[in-house]
Amino acid sequence: MKIGVLGTGIVGQTIGSKLSTLGHEVRMGARQANNEKAVTWTKSAGARASQGTFADAAGLGEVVFNCTSGTAALDVLNAAGQEALRGKILVDVSNPLDFSKGFPPSLFTGNTDSLGEQIQRAFPATKVVKALNTVNAMVMVDPARVGRGEHDIFMCGNDAEAKARVGEILRGWFGWKNVVDLGDISAARAVESYLPLWLRLMGALGTADFNVHIVR
Amino acid sequence: MKIGVLGTGIVGQTIGSKLSTLGHEVRMGARQANNEKAVTWTKSAGARASQGTFADAAGLGEVVFNCTSGTAALDVLNAAGQEALRGKILVDVSNPLDFSKGFPPSLFTGNTDSLGEQIQRAFPATKVVKALNTVNAMVMVDPARVGRGEHDIFMCGNDAEAKARVGEILRGWFGWKNVVDLGDISAARAVESYLPLWLRLMGALGTADFNVHIVR
Numbered sequence: 001m002k003i004g005v006l007g008t009g010i011v012g013q014t015i016g017s018k019l020s021t022l023g024h025e026v027r028m029g030a031r032q033a034n035n036e037k038a039v040t041w042t043k044s045a046g047a048r049a050s051q052g053t054f055a056d057a058a059g060l061g062e063v064v065f066n067c068t069s070g071t072a073a074l075d076v077l078n079a080a081g082q083e084a085l086r087g088k089i090l091v092d093v094s095n096p097l098d099f100s101k102g103f104p105p106s107l108f109t110g111n112t113d114s115l116g117e118q119i120q121r122a123f124p125a126t127k128v129v130k131a132l133n134t135v136n137a138m139v140m141v142d143p144a145r146v147g148r149g150e151h152d153i154f155m156c157g158n159d160a161e162a163k164a165r166v167g168e169i170l171r172g173w174f175g176w177k178n179v180v181d182l183g184d185i186s187a188a189r190a191v192e193s194y195l196p197l198w199l200r201l202m203g204a205l206g207t208a209d210f211n212v213h214i215v216r
Numbered sequence: 217m218k219i220g221v222l223g224t225g226i227v228g229q230t231i232g233s234k235l236s237t238l239g240h241e242v243r244m245g246a247r248q249a250n251n252e253k254a255v256t257w258t259k260s261a262g263a264r265a266s267q268g269t270f271a272d273a274a275g276l277g278e279v280v281f282n283c284t285s286g287t288a289a290l291d292v293l294n295a296a297g298q299e300a301l302r303g304k305i306l307v308d309v310s311n312p313l314d315f316s317k318g319f320p321p322s323l324f325t326g327n328t329d330s331l332g333e334q335i336q337r338a339f340p341a342t343k344v345v346k347a348l349n350t351v352n353a354m355v356m357v358d359p360a361r362v363g364r365g366e367h368d369i370f371m372c373g374n375d376a377e378a379k380a381r382v383g384e385i386l387r388g389w390f391g392w393k394n395v396v397d398l399g400d401i402s403a404a405r406a407v408e409s410y411l412p413l414w415l416r417l418m419g420a421l422g423t424a425d426f427n428v429h430i431v432r
Contacts, residue, residue: 104406106327106328107327107409110326110327111322111323111326111327111409111412112317112322146431146432147431147432150431151429151431154413156416180417180420181420182413182416182417182419182420183416183419183420187416189412190320190412190413190415190416190417191413193323193327193409193410193411193412193413194409194410194413195409196327196405196406196409197370197406197407197409197410199406200372200398200399200403200406201396201398201406201430203398203399204396204397204398204399205430205432207432209432210430210431210432211430211431212428212429212430212431213367213428213429213430213431214417214421214426214427214428214429215362215363215366215367215426215427215428215429216362216363216421216423216425216426
Protein backbone atom coordinates (compact mmCIF):
# COMPACT_ATOMS: atom_id res chain seq x y z
CA MET A 1 0.00 0.00 0.00
CA LYS A 2 1.03 3.63 -0.49
CA ILE A 3 1.46 5.45 2.79
CA GLY A 4 2.14 9.09 3.58
CA VAL A 5 3.88 9.99 6.81
CA LEU A 6 3.74 13.62 7.91
CA GLY A 7 6.56 14.55 10.25
CA THR A 8 10.22 13.64 10.46
CA GLY A 9 10.57 13.12 14.21
CA ILE A 10 10.93 9.87 16.10
CA VAL A 11 7.26 8.96 15.63
CA GLY A 12 7.27 9.55 11.89
CA GLN A 13 10.59 7.76 11.45
CA THR A 14 9.53 4.77 13.54
CA ILE A 15 6.16 4.32 11.86
CA GLY A 16 7.66 5.00 8.43
CA SER A 17 10.42 2.44 8.93
CA LYS A 18 8.00 -0.20 10.20
CA LEU A 19 5.71 0.25 7.20
CA SER A 20 8.67 0.25 4.85
CA THR A 21 9.99 -2.97 6.39
CA LEU A 22 6.58 -4.52 5.73
CA GLY A 23 7.02 -3.75 2.03
CA HIS A 24 4.82 -0.69 1.71
CA GLU A 25 5.66 2.35 -0.38
CA VAL A 26 6.22 5.08 2.19
CA ARG A 27 6.78 8.77 1.57
CA MET A 28 7.88 10.97 4.44
CA GLY A 29 6.69 14.55 4.21
CA ALA A 30 8.38 17.65 5.60
CA ARG A 31 8.08 21.39 5.11
CA GLN A 32 10.94 21.29 2.62
CA ALA A 33 11.25 18.43 0.15
CA ASN A 34 14.96 18.15 0.90
CA ASN A 35 14.54 18.10 4.70
CA GLU A 36 17.75 16.62 6.07
CA LYS A 37 16.13 14.17 8.48
CA ALA A 38 13.74 12.94 5.78
CA VAL A 39 16.58 12.51 3.28
CA THR A 40 18.62 10.56 5.83
CA TRP A 41 15.63 8.42 6.73
CA THR A 42 14.89 7.69 3.09
CA LYS A 43 18.43 6.41 2.51
CA SER A 44 18.07 3.91 5.34
CA ALA A 45 14.48 2.85 4.79
CA GLY A 46 14.70 0.77 1.66
CA ALA A 47 14.01 1.04 -2.06
CA ARG A 48 10.33 1.94 -1.71
CA ALA A 49 10.93 4.82 0.70
CA SER A 50 10.96 8.41 -0.49
CA GLN A 51 10.65 11.91 0.85
CA GLY A 52 8.95 15.10 -0.27
CA THR A 53 6.83 18.00 0.90
CA PHE A 54 3.84 17.47 3.16
CA ALA A 55 1.68 17.74 0.02
CA ASP A 56 3.83 15.14 -1.77
CA ALA A 57 3.50 12.67 1.10
CA ALA A 58 -0.24 13.22 1.59
CA GLY A 59 -0.79 13.05 -2.19
CA LEU A 60 0.93 9.67 -2.49
CA GLY A 61 -0.63 8.06 0.54
CA GLU A 62 -3.79 6.03 0.42
CA VAL A 63 -3.52 6.17 4.18
CA VAL A 64 -1.74 9.12 5.82
CA PHE A 65 -0.21 9.19 9.31
CA ASN A 66 -0.05 12.53 11.10
CA CYS A 67 3.11 12.22 13.20
CA THR A 68 3.75 15.89 13.85
CA SER A 69 3.91 17.65 17.19
CA GLY A 70 0.50 18.80 18.34
CA THR A 71 1.35 22.47 18.01
CA ALA A 72 2.35 21.98 14.34
CA ALA A 73 -0.44 19.59 13.31
CA LEU A 74 -2.97 21.95 11.75
CA ASP A 75 -0.28 23.99 9.98
CA VAL A 76 1.23 20.84 8.54
CA LEU A 77 -2.12 19.49 7.41
CA ASN A 78 -2.96 22.82 5.80
CA ALA A 79 0.37 22.67 4.00
CA ALA A 80 -0.52 19.16 2.80
CA GLY A 81 -3.82 20.57 1.59
CA GLN A 82 -7.50 19.64 1.51
CA GLU A 83 -7.23 18.04 -1.92
CA ALA A 84 -4.31 15.76 -1.10
CA LEU A 85 -6.22 14.50 1.96
CA ARG A 86 -9.71 14.32 0.48
CA GLY A 87 -11.49 11.02 1.08
CA LYS A 88 -8.43 9.50 2.73
CA ILE A 89 -7.89 7.96 6.12
CA LEU A 90 -5.75 10.20 8.30
CA VAL A 91 -4.39 8.39 11.33
CA ASP A 92 -3.82 11.17 13.84
CA VAL A 93 -1.06 10.21 16.28
CA SER A 94 -0.44 13.75 17.56
CA ASN A 95 -0.99 15.11 21.05
CA PRO A 96 -1.96 18.69 21.98
CA LEU A 97 0.93 19.16 24.39
CA ASP A 98 1.88 22.70 25.41
CA PHE A 99 5.47 22.78 26.63
CA SER A 100 5.57 26.59 26.80
CA LYS A 101 5.42 26.55 30.61
CA GLY A 102 7.87 23.68 31.05
CA PHE A 103 7.43 20.08 32.08
CA PRO A 104 5.00 18.44 32.50
CA PRO A 105 3.16 20.05 29.59
CA SER A 106 -0.53 20.95 29.71
CA LEU A 107 -3.07 20.37 26.92
CA PHE A 108 -3.60 23.41 24.70
CA THR A 109 -7.07 22.20 23.75
CA GLY A 110 -8.51 22.42 27.27
CA ASN A 111 -10.77 19.49 28.05
CA THR A 112 -13.91 20.35 26.08
CA ASP A 113 -12.23 20.00 22.72
CA SER A 114 -9.40 17.93 21.27
CA LEU A 115 -6.84 18.09 18.53
CA GLY A 116 -8.49 15.13 16.84
CA GLU A 117 -11.76 17.04 16.64
CA GLN A 118 -10.02 20.23 15.49
CA ILE A 119 -8.41 18.29 12.66
CA GLN A 120 -11.68 16.58 11.69
CA ARG A 121 -13.48 19.95 11.68
CA ALA A 122 -10.75 21.53 9.55
CA PHE A 123 -10.72 18.58 7.11
CA PRO A 124 -14.34 17.46 6.82
CA ALA A 125 -13.69 15.40 3.68
CA THR A 126 -10.94 13.40 5.41
CA LYS A 127 -11.62 10.37 7.60
CA VAL A 128 -9.71 11.16 10.78
CA VAL A 129 -8.99 8.21 13.05
CA LYS A 130 -7.23 9.06 16.29
CA ALA A 131 -4.95 6.20 17.31
CA LEU A 132 -1.57 5.28 18.81
CA ASN A 133 -1.13 8.58 20.67
CA THR A 134 -1.16 6.85 24.06
CA VAL A 135 2.15 4.97 23.72
CA ASN A 136 5.68 5.85 22.74
CA ALA A 137 6.90 5.30 19.20
CA MET A 138 8.65 1.98 19.79
CA VAL A 139 5.56 0.49 21.45
CA MET A 140 3.31 1.77 18.64
CA VAL A 141 4.90 -0.49 16.05
CA ASP A 142 6.08 -3.30 18.36
CA PRO A 143 3.57 -3.82 21.16
CA ALA A 144 5.16 -7.17 22.06
CA ARG A 145 8.16 -5.31 23.49
CA VAL A 146 6.16 -4.67 26.69
CA GLY A 147 3.97 -7.03 28.70
CA ARG A 148 4.15 -9.78 26.04
CA GLY A 149 1.78 -7.63 23.98
CA GLU A 150 -1.06 -8.09 26.47
CA HIS A 151 -2.22 -4.48 26.60
CA ASP A 152 -4.55 -2.13 24.78
CA ILE A 153 -4.53 0.54 22.13
CA PHE A 154 -7.39 2.97 21.60
CA MET A 155 -8.89 4.44 18.46
CA CYS A 156 -11.81 6.69 17.67
CA GLY A 157 -13.31 8.42 14.67
CA ASN A 158 -16.55 9.19 12.90
CA ASP A 159 -16.21 6.76 9.97
CA ALA A 160 -16.84 3.10 10.82
CA GLU A 161 -15.17 1.79 7.67
CA ALA A 162 -12.07 3.88 8.28
CA LYS A 163 -11.85 2.56 11.83
CA ALA A 164 -12.24 -1.01 10.61
CA ARG A 165 -9.34 -0.39 8.22
CA VAL A 166 -7.16 1.21 10.89
CA GLY A 167 -8.01 -1.68 13.19
CA GLU A 168 -6.65 -4.06 10.53
CA ILE A 169 -3.50 -1.99 10.26
CA LEU A 170 -2.99 -1.91 14.02
CA ARG A 171 -3.61 -5.65 14.39
CA GLY A 172 -2.19 -7.00 11.17
CA TRP A 173 0.76 -4.73 10.52
CA PHE A 174 1.76 -3.48 13.96
CA GLY A 175 0.79 -6.56 15.99
CA TRP A 176 -1.73 -5.10 18.43
CA LYS A 177 -3.79 -7.78 20.16
CA ASN A 178 -6.37 -5.45 21.69
CA VAL A 179 -7.76 -2.49 19.76
CA VAL A 180 -10.49 -0.66 21.67
CA ASP A 181 -12.89 1.48 19.63
CA LEU A 182 -13.95 4.35 21.91
CA GLY A 183 -16.52 5.83 19.54
CA ASP A 184 -16.67 8.98 17.46
CA ILE A 185 -13.89 11.55 17.15
CA SER A 186 -15.01 13.38 20.28
CA ALA A 187 -13.41 10.49 22.18
CA ALA A 188 -10.12 12.09 21.14
CA ARG A 189 -10.65 14.22 24.27
CA ALA A 190 -10.38 11.05 26.31
CA VAL A 191 -7.21 9.66 24.76
CA GLU A 192 -5.52 13.06 24.66
CA SER A 193 -6.50 13.78 28.28
CA TYR A 194 -4.70 10.56 29.22
CA LEU A 195 -1.36 12.11 28.29
CA PRO A 196 -0.82 13.87 31.64
CA LEU A 197 -1.16 10.48 33.34
CA TRP A 198 1.15 8.86 30.79
CA LEU A 199 3.77 11.52 31.50
CA ARG A 200 3.52 11.03 35.28
CA LEU A 201 3.71 7.27 34.84
CA MET A 202 6.82 7.68 32.73
CA GLY A 203 8.33 9.65 35.60
CA ALA A 204 7.25 7.16 38.26
CA LEU A 205 8.32 4.08 36.26
CA GLY A 206 11.51 5.61 34.91
CA THR A 207 10.78 4.43 31.39
CA ALA A 208 8.57 5.27 28.41
CA ASP A 209 8.38 1.57 27.56
CA PHE A 210 5.02 0.75 29.09
CA ASN A 211 1.32 0.71 28.35
CA VAL A 212 -1.98 0.07 30.07
CA HIS A 213 -3.94 -3.15 29.86
CA ILE A 214 -7.65 -3.00 30.55
CA VAL A 215 -8.61 -5.74 32.99
CA ARG A 216 -12.15 -6.83 33.81
CA MET B 217 -8.72 3.11 63.82
CA LYS B 218 -11.17 6.02 63.79
CA ILE B 219 -12.21 7.00 60.30
CA GLY B 220 -14.29 9.88 59.00
CA VAL B 221 -16.14 9.48 55.72
CA LEU B 222 -17.46 12.65 54.08
CA GLY B 223 -20.35 11.97 51.71
CA THR B 224 -23.29 9.61 51.78
CA GLY B 225 -23.28 8.46 48.15
CA ILE B 226 -22.22 5.10 46.78
CA VAL B 227 -18.51 5.85 47.27
CA GLY B 228 -18.90 6.94 50.88
CA GLN B 229 -21.18 4.03 51.69
CA THR B 230 -18.92 1.46 50.03
CA ILE B 231 -15.72 2.70 51.66
CA GLY B 232 -17.48 3.20 55.00
CA SER B 233 -18.92 -0.30 54.96
CA LYS B 234 -15.61 -1.88 54.03
CA LEU B 235 -13.79 -0.08 56.85
CA SER B 236 -16.57 -0.94 59.26
CA THR B 237 -16.40 -4.61 58.27
CA LEU B 238 -12.68 -4.51 59.04
CA GLY B 239 -13.52 -3.43 62.59
CA HIS B 240 -12.77 0.28 62.38
CA GLU B 241 -14.84 2.97 64.03
CA VAL B 242 -16.40 4.80 61.09
CA ARG B 243 -18.45 7.99 61.19
CA MET B 244 -20.26 9.08 58.04
CA GLY B 245 -20.65 12.84 57.69
CA ALA B 246 -23.43 14.71 55.93
CA ARG B 247 -24.72 18.27 55.86
CA GLN B 248 -27.39 17.38 58.44
CA ALA B 249 -26.55 15.03 61.30
CA ASN B 250 -29.81 13.14 60.71
CA ASN B 251 -29.27 12.70 56.96
CA GLU B 252 -31.53 9.84 55.92
CA LYS B 253 -28.97 7.95 53.85
CA ALA B 254 -26.38 8.23 56.62
CA VAL B 255 -28.86 7.04 59.25
CA THR B 256 -29.84 4.07 57.09
CA TRP B 257 -26.19 3.26 56.41
CA THR B 258 -25.35 3.44 60.12
CA LYS B 259 -28.06 0.92 60.98
CA SER B 260 -26.62 -1.60 58.53
CA ALA B 261 -22.93 -0.98 59.12
CA GLY B 262 -22.36 -2.49 62.54
CA ALA B 263 -21.98 -1.40 66.14
CA ARG B 264 -18.97 0.88 65.57
CA ALA B 265 -20.62 2.86 62.77
CA SER B 266 -22.16 6.25 63.41
CA GLN B 267 -23.30 9.34 61.54
CA GLY B 268 -23.08 13.05 62.13
CA THR B 269 -22.32 16.36 60.47
CA PHE B 270 -19.30 16.78 58.23
CA ALA B 271 -17.54 18.37 61.20
CA ASP B 272 -18.49 15.42 63.43
CA ALA B 273 -17.09 12.91 60.96
CA ALA B 274 -13.90 14.87 60.28
CA GLY B 275 -13.44 15.50 63.99
CA LEU B 276 -13.63 11.81 64.87
CA GLY B 277 -11.46 10.55 62.04
CA GLU B 278 -7.73 10.02 62.40
CA VAL B 279 -7.91 9.50 58.65
CA VAL B 280 -10.70 11.17 56.65
CA PHE B 281 -11.99 10.09 53.23
CA ASN B 282 -13.46 12.75 50.97
CA CYS B 283 -16.15 10.86 49.05
CA THR B 284 -18.22 13.80 47.87
CA SER B 285 -18.98 14.82 44.32
CA GLY B 286 -16.30 17.08 42.89
CA THR B 287 -18.60 20.09 42.71
CA ALA B 288 -19.42 19.78 46.44
CA ALA B 289 -15.95 18.93 47.72
CA LEU B 290 -14.67 22.33 48.83
CA ASP B 291 -18.02 23.32 50.37
CA VAL B 292 -18.13 20.08 52.30
CA LEU B 293 -14.55 20.42 53.52
CA ASN B 294 -15.22 24.00 54.59
CA ALA B 295 -18.26 22.75 56.50
CA ALA B 296 -16.03 20.14 58.16
CA GLY B 297 -13.65 22.95 59.05
CA GLN B 298 -9.92 23.63 59.16
CA GLU B 299 -9.61 22.58 62.81
CA ALA B 300 -11.30 19.22 62.42
CA LEU B 301 -8.96 18.42 59.51
CA ARG B 302 -5.74 19.92 60.91
CA GLY B 303 -2.75 17.59 60.75
CA LYS B 304 -4.85 14.72 59.44
CA ILE B 305 -4.60 12.62 56.33
CA LEU B 306 -7.40 13.42 53.91
CA VAL B 307 -7.80 10.77 51.22
CA ASP B 308 -9.37 12.65 48.35
CA VAL B 309 -11.42 10.31 46.17
CA SER B 310 -13.41 13.04 44.40
CA ASN B 311 -13.34 13.98 40.72
CA PRO B 312 -13.89 17.45 39.22
CA LEU B 313 -16.64 16.33 36.87
CA ASP B 314 -18.92 18.96 35.38
CA PHE B 315 -22.20 17.38 34.26
CA SER B 316 -23.85 20.75 33.53
CA LYS B 317 -23.58 20.21 29.78
CA GLY B 318 -24.63 16.55 29.86
CA PHE B 319 -22.70 13.36 29.34
CA PRO B 320 -19.80 12.81 29.10
CA PRO B 321 -18.86 15.44 31.68
CA SER B 322 -15.88 17.75 31.32
CA LEU B 323 -13.42 18.69 34.07
CA PHE B 324 -14.26 21.96 35.78
CA THR B 325 -10.63 22.45 36.79
CA GLY B 326 -9.32 22.73 33.24
CA ASN B 327 -6.01 20.90 32.83
CA THR B 328 -3.57 23.26 34.53
CA ASP B 329 -5.07 22.75 37.98
CA SER B 330 -6.84 19.94 39.80
CA LEU B 331 -9.33 19.45 42.56
CA GLY B 332 -6.68 17.71 44.65
CA GLU B 333 -4.47 20.80 44.45
CA GLN B 334 -7.41 23.12 45.16
CA ILE B 335 -8.17 21.14 48.31
CA GLN B 336 -4.52 21.08 49.40
CA ARG B 337 -4.26 24.86 48.85
CA ALA B 338 -7.47 25.48 50.81
CA PHE B 339 -6.36 23.18 53.68
CA PRO B 340 -2.62 23.72 54.00
CA ALA B 341 -2.46 22.05 57.45
CA THR B 342 -4.08 18.86 56.12
CA LYS B 343 -2.16 16.10 54.38
CA VAL B 344 -4.11 15.55 51.18
CA VAL B 345 -3.48 12.26 49.40
CA LYS B 346 -5.33 11.81 46.13
CA ALA B 347 -6.19 8.15 45.61
CA LEU B 348 -8.83 5.70 44.39
CA ASN B 349 -10.54 8.21 42.08
CA THR B 350 -9.69 6.16 38.97
CA VAL B 351 -11.94 3.17 39.68
CA ASN B 352 -15.55 2.67 40.66
CA ALA B 353 -16.55 2.18 44.28
CA MET B 354 -16.76 -1.61 44.24
CA VAL B 355 -13.29 -1.94 42.74
CA MET B 356 -11.85 0.58 45.24
CA VAL B 357 -12.45 -1.73 48.17
CA ASP B 358 -12.29 -5.09 46.36
CA PRO B 359 -9.71 -4.94 43.59
CA ALA B 360 -9.74 -8.74 43.27
CA ARG B 361 -13.20 -8.54 41.66
CA VAL B 362 -11.55 -7.60 38.34
CA GLY B 363 -8.52 -9.11 36.63
CA ARG B 364 -7.65 -11.26 39.68
CA GLY B 365 -6.43 -8.04 41.31
CA GLU B 366 -3.57 -7.66 38.83
CA HIS B 367 -3.99 -3.96 38.13
CA ASP B 368 -2.89 -0.61 39.50
CA ILE B 369 -4.10 2.18 41.71
CA PHE B 370 -2.50 5.62 41.79
CA MET B 371 -1.85 8.02 44.61
CA CYS B 372 -0.14 11.36 44.97
CA GLY B 373 0.41 13.99 47.64
CA ASN B 374 2.99 16.28 49.17
CA ASP B 375 3.59 14.38 52.44
CA ALA B 376 5.69 11.23 52.12
CA GLU B 377 4.60 9.82 55.48
CA ALA B 378 0.94 10.35 54.67
CA LYS B 379 1.40 8.55 51.36
CA ALA B 380 3.18 5.67 53.08
CA ARG B 381 0.21 5.39 55.45
CA VAL B 382 -2.34 5.54 52.63
CA GLY B 383 -0.30 2.94 50.77
CA GLU B 384 -0.64 0.64 53.78
CA ILE B 385 -4.40 1.24 53.86
CA LEU B 386 -4.76 0.54 50.16
CA ARG B 387 -2.65 -2.61 50.33
CA GLY B 388 -3.51 -3.95 53.75
CA TRP B 389 -7.13 -3.02 54.15
CA PHE B 390 -8.45 -2.82 50.59
CA GLY B 391 -6.23 -5.47 49.00
CA TRP B 392 -4.45 -3.51 46.31
CA LYS B 393 -1.41 -5.33 44.92
CA ASN B 394 0.03 -2.39 42.99
CA VAL B 395 0.01 1.14 44.40
CA VAL B 396 1.81 3.62 42.16
CA ASP B 397 3.05 6.84 43.77
CA LEU B 398 2.90 9.51 41.07
CA GLY B 399 4.58 12.25 43.10
CA ASP B 400 3.33 15.45 44.68
CA ILE B 401 -0.26 16.66 44.71
CA SER B 402 0.11 18.30 41.29
CA ALA B 403 -0.10 14.77 39.89
CA ALA B 404 -3.78 15.00 40.79
CA ARG B 405 -4.06 16.67 37.36
CA ALA B 406 -2.95 13.40 35.82
CA VAL B 407 -5.32 11.07 37.67
CA GLU B 408 -8.26 13.45 37.32
CA SER B 409 -7.54 13.96 33.60
CA TYR B 410 -7.82 10.19 33.21
CA LEU B 411 -11.54 10.35 34.00
CA PRO B 412 -12.65 11.22 30.45
CA LEU B 413 -10.89 8.05 29.26
CA TRP B 414 -12.40 6.02 32.11
CA LEU B 415 -15.87 7.22 31.09
CA ARG B 416 -15.31 6.33 27.43
CA LEU B 417 -13.96 2.93 28.42
CA MET B 418 -17.03 2.33 30.55
CA GLY B 419 -19.12 3.06 27.45
CA ALA B 420 -17.04 0.86 25.16
CA LEU B 421 -16.81 -2.05 27.62
CA GLY B 422 -20.39 -1.78 28.83
CA THR B 423 -19.34 -2.03 32.47
CA ALA B 424 -17.78 0.07 35.22
CA ASP B 425 -16.11 -3.03 36.61
CA PHE B 426 -12.65 -2.62 35.12
CA ASN B 427 -9.29 -1.02 35.72
CA VAL B 428 -5.97 -0.49 34.02
CA HIS B 429 -2.87 -2.55 34.65
CA ILE B 430 0.47 -0.99 33.83
CA VAL B 431 2.56 -3.42 31.78
CA ARG B 432 6.25 -3.06 31.02
